[in-house]
Amino acid sequence: MQRILFVCTGNTCRSPMAEAILKNKKIDGFEVKSAGIYAATGSEASAHAKKVLDDHQIEHDHSSTMLDTEAVRWADVILTMTASHKYAILQQYPETSDKVFTLKEFTGEEFYVDVVDPFGGSLAIYQETYQELDQLITKAIEKIQSSQ
Template sequence: MFRVLFVCLGNICRSPMAEAVFRDRVEKAGLAESIEIDSCGTGDWHLGKPPHEGTRRILEGQGISYEGMLARGIRAEDGERFDLLVAMDESNVKAIREALGNESKAEVVRFLSFVPDARLADVPDPYYTGNFEETYELISEASDRLLTHLLETGKVSAAAK
């Protein structure tokens, strides 16, 4: 089982969108038994709240479930439990490293690093920009590329279906 944790600031916009989109891709690929997916935030403003209405609207429009998702904060054990921590932006990378220190076994990457031809390095936060569609488009592309990366590098096996 390969474990992926998506991380943003408040865990109500970008990271739950990434969790839901990536889970949808993984399920459609028949790999749900091979990849565990979760999300969290580095801040504590929205703990226990469902995804932002903008995120819910985009996911509903795409037919992607976010059922049962509630915001949670990053925990020290996340660095041991998960194999890959996927940050939405550089400030999230720094916050993850501060929260987990150097003891974490998990690899920490920016999500858009899987899209080398992306016009941006970071997924913009629609909480501030209001552009949930742009965020969805970037997350969708990065989710496809992340899944391909996991299969191509052998971190997840298609035969595990």
């Protein structure tokens, strides 16, 4: 069983979308959660994030969670949305250096390693973020499965 933890800032846009996308793929051998570095516990996903997931017939029921030691220990792989998220985790949990990556870094992107934050943006921006996350998650799954 591979345990994947997606991390963003507030756990209301990118990481919950990523979590829902991976869960929707219904691939055996994967567990997935999400958390935020600066999340307020108990918030719903943003309205646009929910709309985009609904538009793609992806089930979701999200309540934001602050990143904590329990989640970090639970995860086999921690995939962050930005380099700053990665460095914040490494600063607080230096023992995670072998399992924390930006999502783009993990999938082989070498230059711009951040998934742009759609927070406060238009529905179109959330759609672009969804498309990017879906493609990156497909690549991440392939990488994990090929290394097992």
